[in-house]
Amino acid sequence: MRVTDLSRLAAAELDRLVKGGKPRKKPFAVKDNIATKNHFTTSGSKILQKYQSPFEATVVDQLRNPKSNPKNGKVVLGKTNLDEFGMGSHSTNSFFGPVLGMSPLRRHSVGGSSGGSAMAVVTGECGFALGTDTGGSVRLPAAYTGIFGFKPSYGRISRWGVIPYANSLDTVGVLGTSAQSILETLTPEVMYSESRDPTSLGAKSLYRMRNERKVLAISSGRVHRNEGVGQYLQTNFRRLKIGIPMEYNIAELDPAVREEWRHALNLFQERGCTLVPVSLPNTKHALSAYYIIAAAEAASNLAKYDGVRYGTRADSSDGAGNVLYSRTRGEGLGDEVKRRILLGSYTLSSKAIDNYFIKAQKVRRLVQRDFDRVFALPNLLRYQEQFNLSDMAETVPMEDKKGPPQVDFIVCPTSPTLPPTRNVVQKQSSVETYMNDVFTVPSSLAGLPAISIPFKLPGKQPGFAGIQIIGQFSDDYRLLLTASALA
Numbered sequence: 001m002r003v004t005d006l007s008r009l010a011a012a013e014l015d016r017l018v019k020g021g022k023p024r025k026k027p028f029a030v031k032d033n034i035a036t037k038n039h040f041t042t043s044g045s046k047i048l049q050k051y052q053s054p055f056e057a058t059v060v061d062q063l064r065n066p067k068s069n070p071k072n073g074k075v076v077l078g079k080t081n082l083d084e085f086g087m088g089s090h091s092t093n094s095f096f097g098p099v100l101g102m103s104p105l106r107r108h109s110v111g112g113s114s115g116g117s118a119m120a121v122v123t124g125e126c127g128f129a130l131g132t133d134t135g136g137s138v139r140l141p142a143a144y145t146g147i148f149g150f151k152p153s154y155g156r157i158s159r160w161g162v163i164p165y166a167n168s169l170d171t172v173g174v175l176g177t178s179a180q181s182i183l184e185t186l187t188p189e190v191m192y193s194e195s196r197d198p199t200s201l202g203a204k205s206l207y208r209m210r211n212e213r214k215v216l217a218i219s220s221g222r223v224h225r226n227e228g229v230g231q232y233l234q235t236n237f238r239r240l241k242i243g244i245p246m247e248y249n250i251a252e253l254d255p256a257v258r259e260e261w262r263h264a265l266n267l268f269q270e271r272g273c274t275l276v277p278v279s280l281p282n283t284k285h286a287l288s289a290y291y292i293i294a295a296a297e298a299a300s301n302l303a304k305y306d307g308v309r310y311g312t313r314a315d316s317s318d319g320a321g322n323v324l325y326s327r328t329r330g331e332g333l334g335d336e337v338k339r340r341i342l343l344g345s346y347t348l349s350s351k352a353i354d355n356y357f358i359k360a361q362k363v364r365r366l367v368q369r370d371f372d373r374v375f376a377l378p379n380l381l382r383y384q385e386q387f388n389l390s391d392m393a394e395t396v397p398m399e400d401k402k403g404p405p406q407v408d409f410i411v412c413p414t415s416p417t418l419p420p421t422r423n424v425v426q427k428q429s430s431v432e433t434y435m436n437d438v439f440t441v442p443s444s445l446a447g448l449p450a451i452s453i454p455f456k457l458p459g460k461q462p463g464f465a466g467i468q469i470i471g472q473f474s475d476d477y478r479l480l481l482t483a484s485a486l487a
């Protein structure tokens with residue numbers, strides 16, 4: 001792991017943590033775009049290299065000082081390296097240098113942008129690590145390093161104190177060595193976030209989902225954990241319907257990844273699940289829509305790093321601020337970030353907005369609708385009448401739910417290929433790099449929960465492609481329970 005901030009304070013925290021050789025509290029690592037009080041929060045950028053947040057992100061505070069059970073408090077071990085502002089898929093776009101992998105994949109990409117968090121877990125330095133997932137940044141590193149990476153439904157974990165990349169897509173995720181360990185981290189306190197993040201979902205709206213309530217009872221310990229989970233799974237695995245999205249079986253899919261996918265599906269079938277093919281026809285447009293929306297939101301978000309409001313100021317000025325702005329941004333931001341700002345500013349310009357940004361928003365709706373059509377559970381956000389959610393505007397006609405098969409989860413690969421070497425990554429064009437996210441961005445556009453789990457083919461080395469399970473919006477706990485029972 002390359003920790004961006006091994007400050008004196010972090011070292012002191014480590015001392016407090018290890019007493020008599022044994023960790024007193026469970027340590028966790030935090031991706032460096034999530035604000036913590038005692039460290040720098042750099043977002044992997046030169047422009048924020050000396051930034052120290054005056055406050056802590058809600059999610060970090062909830063984990064360090066849980067109000068419901070203070071004894072359960074955890075401690076921040078350190079901050080982890082990332083692609084600058086979360087923009088990248090290989091953790092190679094950081095001002096602090098790339099995140100390096102470990103044998104047998106020392107020369108390979110560890111995935112991105114939460115590659116530092118993934119390696120902190122892989123090396124055993126912490127029990128779990130926080131990452132952020134805008135279009136796959138928790139799931140891809142988890143897949144490439146052979147661990148578990150969970151991205152919750154949009155709005156479930158507070159984003160307050162998280163440096164935004166693309167607000168409508170950003171989520172805080174967790175990386176760990178098992179789905180069970182992730183499940184234990186995500187206490188109801190963390191999963192029912194709070195009002196300082198205006199996009200966070202309150203407990204009230206989520207309680208309205210019957211299933212959620214039942215599963216919550218198990219995970220919060222109101223039903224005895226073992227008995228509850230066991231019972232839940234015994235009854236549930238046999239009832240589960242798993243969707244195999246036909247559009248994900250693309251020509252570019254590495255045969256080894258396809259084999260892992262087949263193996264994962266067999267495992268579900270052995271447990272008694274029914275497998276059904278499903279169609280998500282708008283998948284092919286999701287990647288382009290994602291890169292238009294994410295870049296547009298990023299261009300707007302990053303405007304504040306001008307050396308006046310935020311960011312290390314370049315030492316030059318013409319008095320009017322023009323040179324100050326361009327120098328500060330020119331020197332302080334990396335190439336990929338600049339590329340996204342230019343792309344985003346263009347797609348938002350009056351000349352291009354109709355053809356790009358507005359079209360991408362329409363595609364996003366279609367992608368969401370594809371998922372809503374195939375999931376058996378209705379989308380909490382869109383079935384306003386059924387759930388009496390007066391604050392949620394849109395409804396989808398009920399007839400949409402009649403045609404295609406109704407499934408509980410969708411299972412597909414996390415990445416179309418095995419991890420490439422960093423050499424190969426270096427030679428890739430940015431568009432080739434973007435292609436890597438083809439399987440992770442659809443669920444991000446739809447705000448759905450998804451987990452990447454490592455699969456080892458019998459008698460073979462671990463595959464490092466990762467298999468993704470995607471659930472309906474707000475079905476997070478059931479997704480995690482199913483994943484933990486599978487492993």
Ligand code: GLN
Nearest residue numbers: 086087088134135136137
């Ligand atoms: N690779 C994607 C991007 O660069 C996803 C990044 C993320 O999820 N933060 O936008």
